[in-house]
Structure formats: structure tokens, C-alpha cells
Amino acid sequence: MLGYLRRQPGSSDRETTSGAGYSRVVQCNEPEIQAVGRPLYPPNVVSTTKYTIANFLPKSLFEQFRRVANLFFLVVACVSFSPLAPYRAVSILLPLVVVVGATMAKEAVEDWRRKKQDIEVNNRKVKVYDGSHAFEETEWKKLRVGDIVKVEKDEFFPADLVLLSSSHDDGICYVETMNLDGETNLKTKQCLQVTSTLRSDHSFRTFKALIKCEDPNENLYSFVGTMHHEGTQYPLSPQQILLRDSKLRNTQHIYGLVIFTGHDTKVMQNAMDPPSKRSKIERRMDKIIYVLFTSLVLLSSTGSIYFGIQTKQDSGDGTSMRWYLRPDKASVLFDPERASLAAFCHFLTGLMLFGCLIPISLYISIEIVKVLQSTFINHDQEMYCEESDKPARARTSNLNEELGQVNTILSDKTGTLTCNSMEFIKCSIAGVAYGSGLTAVELGLGGMKNYSTFELEDPSHCPAASNRSVKGFNLRDDRLMNGHWVNEPSSDFIQKFFRILAICHTVIPVMSNKSSEISYEAESPDEAAFVVAARELGFEFYERTQTSISLHEFDPKVGTNVDRSYTLLNVLHFSSARKRMSVIIRDEEEQLLLFCKGADSAIFEKLADGGRMFELETKRHIDEYSEAGLRTLAVAYCKLSEEEYKTWHAEYLMASNAVTADHDEMIDAVADKIEKDFILLGATAVEDKLQKGVPECINKLAQAGISIWVLTGDKLETAVKIGYACNLLRKGMMQIVITLDTPDINALEKQGNRDALEKASYESITRQLNEAHSQLIASKASSIVFALIIDGKSLAFALSRTLENLFLDLAIRCASVICCRTSPKQKAMVTRLVKCSTRKTTLAIGDGANDVGMLQEADIGVGISGVEGMQAVMASDFAIAQFRFLERLLLVHGHWCYRRIAAMICYFFYKNITFGFTLFCFEAHASFSGQPAYNDWYIAFYNVVFTSLPVIALGVFDKDVSSRLCLKFPLLHQDGVQNIFFSWARITRWMFNGICSSIIIYFLSSNSILIQAFRQDGRPAGLAELGVTMYTCVVCTVNLQIALYLSYFTWIQHLVIWGSILFWFIFLFYLQSSQLFCPIFSTQH
16 A cells, blocks of 8 residues: 655645755555556666666677777778688687677676576565555565565565564564674664554554655665654654665564665665776786787888888889789789779788787686686685684775785774774773773783873772673773772762763663573674673663663662663764764653763863863873773763753754754754753773784785875874884884864864864964974984874865875875874875875775775775674775785785786787787788788687687786795885886887797798798798798797796696697697688688
8 A cells, every 4th residue: 555646846745845855755555646647666676787688789799899909809800801801700700709708608697697686586575565454475576665564573674664663562673784784783773652553464554644755865874754644743763764685683573664665775776886996007908908009000001001112113014023913903902003092901901910919818818817816815714714704805806916016005993903892991980090900002012101090009909800701891990890889989970970871872682582691782892882881880771662771770779789760762873073972861750861972072062160070080081091092982961951851852853853955964953952061970991902913914014115004083192002002103203293182273162263263273284294394304314214193183184185285295204194083084085195196006994884985995995894894895895804814915915916917918918919020020021912921710719729828827826936935025015016017118028029039930930941842842831831830939939938937837837838839739730631721821912
């Protein structure tokens, strides 16, 4: 039962929508509207195929002949049917058909696999309300916008739905979004309270609703819309949206209203091709092809000019030197009276004759080699992670050789260099620091500095390590553990502190079926660590409903745990702009409270005058935690009056109901009005430990001459200490710190004068960059190594058009660069700047959704398959389980792939030039008559049979050094960075080698068999014998050349090299003994 409706501008149904992109209107249970007009929204059929039966042939052919080499051979093949052709059409058609046909067959197979997947998905079953109190099964492809569907446990959602109700009383359901973002943790969705009573099939008989919402878009994490039901307007948020291809978990069933179908769904809106990336070697290879085309035209022009001059001299008056050509009976191809026309025809003949200079099988050979190289990467046991059971994955084979040319690595920190497995390790409450012991960062630095002055003040606070290990919790302090916090002078503040950690979150409690233990599904490891810490200190969160949160809470008054339920009024979600999260609750004493946790910069500016009692001590502790490499958040609260909340809530509902482009900004602005006058309670400190092998990997990459940049959202102090711990920063390095955290800038921020602040900030950054640049130049003669550290605010100015070149010049002169407090957009901008300005290969590596822009901007994107889901992996070119595997990926596979591909391409051009120039030498000797020196079949089989396998074996198996030596001598990586094996000088030498080889082959062959009797009857050798001799020499020479070049022989190389030579002799024997290939020479001129 559905209805389709898109109102005209000015109609009443559009009153609360505003602007383009917010015009979708969906009617539910209105069959009379469905009958009016035709459906305006697409059906629920999806297609991920590139081709259809109708367009496969033309579209695939178009794709193949977009390549210049293939197009050239197509034109030559067409002309080969004319009298201009020096040989039969089969000699050019056969290799063209083999190459193009093989590629088309590969694409057809891949597309057919996608087609079968589409058929399977489109024919899945789902229950749809039929309007007569029942739900009937139908196929996904038959769904339409406005349908009401029933989805049961462990089923996928067939379209984008608005959650109407669920089997849970509170309207909650649990969703797994692995197919969307790769995240395995469950997410909670909650229906509107007004529809939560629709819990049976017959309850939809009288249900009517109108939904106005945003138009289809690709944003998975936002939704703007309203539901109109029984004269009341209700705001819709992402909490009510169930996206196609996500799965229902831990819930028996849900009812949902279809709002987006087919290619309008968010998952399909995101299904776009990633940015096209090509390696630098491929781009240079295209230039070499153009050089060969130019050479082809030059050779053909030279021959045609000479031929035209000679033809003009054959006047037919009896003085012609070429009397045997019978100029008196010449055709248009050889007519002394029309020498210019004859020369032009000869030019076309020359283009076909010397066309073998262009390697037609180069592209498909490289494609085969890269696929096999990717297979080796995928099966490398040294890059397999046993802990996560994840191997390395080459998600594209186009960039294998680019791995060996990486000059700059831009890395995320959290989850990339660190484990992203948070442990609650320290905290500051009411100005008192709790927690003891050195962090992993401090241990990495040798524990030389006592970063936390409070740690050693009272050794009794540092208990022996407990035998009980709790994931996410590692706080060691007897003053808090086992309920001892009630004896602290500030026990009231401690109680509020951990109560906030237990309530202010979006975590889902999951009860184990085998035991009574509760586990937590959280959207981030930080939140899980906070809830676990609260539980360990006596505030166990155990239940969440649509309107409440319940705790098992330790009550100091009675000395035991009591159950307390808090009414949940509003959740103000975290955003990158606000940098904090808040909840508004009503406690059992009917008191309104706002709990908030967030970045210290976002909390301290909102403190009330009476809420700053512990500000100085808390700031000092936060700085100490940051220096120890810990991640910090401030915790605060405030009390609200009924009138204040009532006024604010009305404004909040109005902003929530607004279906406009600035919906999120309106929500943030309203939230900002209530988040004020905080009372500071303290700060949390969680540790994100370094991954195994990170310091050693970074040290090895630095030895390879690779510059490493870290782009992180952490505070400057935290990033610096992590930098020291992972060897990015080393003792003796001179640090250049660019920051706007100065007294002058802070004073201007408090004044609120934005224009003055921007001007002063710009001038400050300009001055700091110039001073740093001067410092670098002054110390150029010394051996001092510099590291650049810049915060996010400063980076925003440094990336401006007027300063970006100065910033980049400074950064590339430094051994290490750390950018702190960076946003995802800034990460992408820095990556683009480095890539475009240095024109050297950049590699970006990250693990989260906030790294996707950076990965796609870089020449190579590497995704870490960590705990933040798979979005980074899905947007990457290569995927690894841990950062340390990057060392082997670049220094071993990168070096091998670069050297193999470079040698393979150079050898390809060498063998084609060797073959093609023997033809040119023969033509010059034969007065450029246009007569081919070789049999048609020789020309046809040269690239696809007699010389194809050895070059593929070279590209797959050759290695100049072992993997052990690659890692032992990381400077070998500079071979690729400096492009030693594919420089223009090396390419030119290979080409010159081909020219010299062809000249030697021709003159040795011609002078050895043409000057004496060759046959039994005493006659000298003819054209056929000369062609066979030259061809034999060419096949042997190019195959022996590759044997001389190889650094590493396997039985496969022996088989293909000697097998190719042997196969030529077998083929020659068969050719001479069979009439299949006659006539030997097709065209006589």
C-alpha cells in the first residue's frame, strides 16, 4: 500500500521544505493517491553491471579502441584489405583479435559475475503489507516507495526504511552495518514514540502518514525529514533510518516504511567508481608509444620520399636503372608520371609495414603480469596477521610498481600507528589525579622523565597488578577501587563524574546468553572504555530504552548497589564542529540535569564562573596526560530549570523539524544555547597503545629515504609524545613548532573580534613560517635534522593560497612532519598539496572513515583493516592488517614490482625495435619497394607466440635481490624513487640496443647467405631464405637477451625462454612441410 507524490512548488505539502534537495514527499497507506499519475520514484531494482546484452559489443569495443595502439592496428587492419597492404590482413588481424578478444572476454566474465549477484539480490524475499491486514512475501525488486515491510531477525533491509516499530516494547532495534561501512559493532535504532504501538500486522489498517524529507544522497550518517501523523509533525533523524544492505540483529522483527528504493538508496548512491589512478610508469609508457608513433611516421616518410624520387627517375625512356619494374606498364602504386601519388601510397604502405614497432600485446601482457604480482602480495605469509586472521590485499593491480616509488607517506595516528583499543588508565576528579604507572609512550622513551609528578608521591596508591584483567580498563589506584572512593574528600564529585560516564553515551548493552555478564556495543572504543570504567567503579549501565537509561549504582548512603533509572529527554550527539556530546536527563528527584563530555577546549570555554574551582589543576593534569601520550576528555554538568528547558526544547523541536540544507547547523546552534554554565568535574585519560613493530617500521622507512608525515586529530602534546615513541621524532632533532596557542591570539579569541583575530593569526603564521625557513637555511651546512609540528588552526592558514608554497617548502626540508588537530578535509588538502607540488609518489595510510578523502587523494591509498570498520579499506588500493606490514609492502614488493615492470616495458620496446628495424634495413637495401622481408605468419606470431611468455616471466618472477636483502638495505628503495630503471636515459639505451641488434642481424644475415651458392642447383638464396634466417636470428637474439638480463632463474624462465626458441623451429619445420600457410609471400611490388 503506497502512494507517490511530488507536490508542485507552492503547495501546502512543501511548506516546511526548503531549497533544492529537500523535495521528497512520501504517502503511506494512501491507495487513492497511488492511482493518480504515474510513479515518480524508481523501482527497487539495482544493477551493478557495466554492460548489457545490447550494449556489450559496441561499448566494450569502444573501451578497447580508446587505446591509441589498438586504434592504430584497427586502422591498419582495415587498410590491409587494400592493394596498399604489403602483406595479407591475417598478419595484423590475428594479434589484434587475440589481444582485444582476450580483454573483452575477461570483462564479459567479470560483468556476468556481477549480473548473477544482482539477480540474486533483486529476487530476495520480503514481507509487504497488502492492505488487507496481512503481510505477503514478494521479491525485493517489486518494492515501491511508500510500502510497509516486515523484516525479521538476521534479514537484510531491502530498501531505505523509516523504522515504525519493533518487537521490543521501547521500539528499539539493533542493526549491523558491515556491508555499508565495514563496522561489526551493533548500532541501535529507535522509532518515534508515536509509531511504537504499531506492533501487530492488523495495526496498520488505519495507519496514515506523510513523510517529507531530503532527496536521495550519499551521506550515510545524516538524514533530514519529518513525519506528519494525525495533524502533528514529528522530526526524523538517522536514529529512525534503516539503510539497505544493513542487517537486523538481536531483534525478532521490525516494521518499516520504504522511502528510498533501488539506485536512490544511500548504499547505491555511494556505489561510484573510485578515482582513476595510473602509475607514473604507465604515463611515461604512453609517451614512449607516442615516440614510437613518431618514429614510425618518420621511417615511413623517409622511405616514401626516397621511393618517390626513384620512381620519378624511372621515366620509361630506356634510361631507367630499374628496368625490371616495367615503368611503362606501371600501376598507380608505381607510376613515374604520378610520382607524388605513388610516394603517398608508399607512405601508407610503410605505416603498415613498420607497424610492428608498436607493441600491440604490451597492454594485455602488463595486465596479466600485474594480476599475478597482486596474487603474490595477497599470499605473502609475512604480511598475514594471525591475531585478526587478515592477509594483505591488493585491491587494485594498477599501482603495484608505484609502491616502489613512494617518496612521502602521510599517515593517520589513531588505529594506524596505534591499536585503537582504548584503556581507561588515569583520570582527574575535583583537581585530584588518580591512576599510576608509566604509559607505553613513557616506557618507549625509557621512562627518563617523570611526566606525572603525582605518581610517586604516595607509593601506597600503586597496588600490585591485579590478576583480573578487564578489557578497556587499566586504572590502578586504591583510592578509587573496591568502593574506596566514598572515603575521598571529594566523593560527591567522584560520584557525579562516573555517573556521567555511565549515562552520557550511545552505547548498547548486550546480555550474554550463557552468563549474566553484560558486554557493550559502542560506536567508538573511547565510549566503551568510559562505560566499562564506570561499571568497574560501581556505576553499571545495564539497560537503555527510548526514554530512559538504567544503572546498577553504588549508593554510599546504604553501602550497596541500587537500581536507578534516569529519564532520557534529549541526546545532543557529538559533531566535529561542537567537539562534545551532551545528554539531558531527569533524575528520580525530578531534577533536570545536562551531562557533557568533550574536548577540553570545547568545555572550558563554557564553564560558569562558579564552575571553575578545579580548572587550573585539571588543565595541568590534562597537559601531563597529553605529554604521556594519553587521549583526554573533559567532563562537566549543569542544572536546568523547568522554564529554561521548556523554552529551549520548543526551539530544538523547531530546528529538528526544519527540512533544510542547514539543518545540522541549526541543531548545533540550538544545542550551543543550552550547553553553557558548566560545572567542571574533571577529565579522563585513555591510552591507545602503539601497534607492534611500528617504531622499527618507521625507522626502516626513514632509512629508505621516505619522508613520513603524521596527520592526527590529537592534541599537539599527545602527538609529539607518540612521535617520540614510534621513532618519528628522535633525540637530537630540532623541532619547529607552528601554533596559534599564544597569549595574544587567545586574548583576541576571548574578545570575539573575528576580523582582528583572522588578521593577527595570518600575520603570526606568516612570521613563524618565515622564521622557520630562515632557521633551516642558516643551518644548511650543519648536520642538524629538523621536524615540523603544526596544529590544526595554524594549518588552516598555512594551506591558504598565499602561504601553501612557503609551508610546503618548509615541510619537505624537514625529516618528519606532524600535523595536529587536523580535520578530515585538512588531511585531504595536505595530501593533495604534497602530491601536486612535489610531483613525487605519495602514499596515504589510515583506518577510519575520516581517512577516506586522504586515501583517495594520494597516489596510493593503503587501508588498515582495524577496529574502526572497513571504510578506509573499501576506499583503498591496498589493505594490510597492521602498519608494520607497510615495510615489506614497500621495500620488498614495491622494489620487485617496480624493477620488473620497468624492465618488462623496456624489453618490450627493445624486441619490437629489433624486429621492426630489420624490416627497415631490408627496405633500404631493396630501394624501399614496400616488399616485406618476412612471411605474413612470422609477423602475426612474433608478439603473441614467440616472444610473449619470456617477457611475462620476467615481469612475474625476476628479482635482483632477495627479500632479506631488501629489508637489510632499505636504500635500495631509492632505485624507484629516483626512477633509475625507467629513466629516459635507460629507455634510450634499450632502444639503441634494439637498433644496433637489428643492423647487425640484417647485415650478418644478408652477407652470409646472399653472396654464394645456397641451393643444390647452385642458385643463391632467395627472399624466403633471407627472411627465415633474419627471423631466426631475431627470435634467438631477443630471447637470449632476456636470459642475459635476468637476475634470478627458475625452471619457469628456462622453460619459456628455451621453449620459445624451440617452438619457433618446430613451427618453421611445420610451415615448410605444410601447404596451410602458403603462399609464403602475399604481395609483390
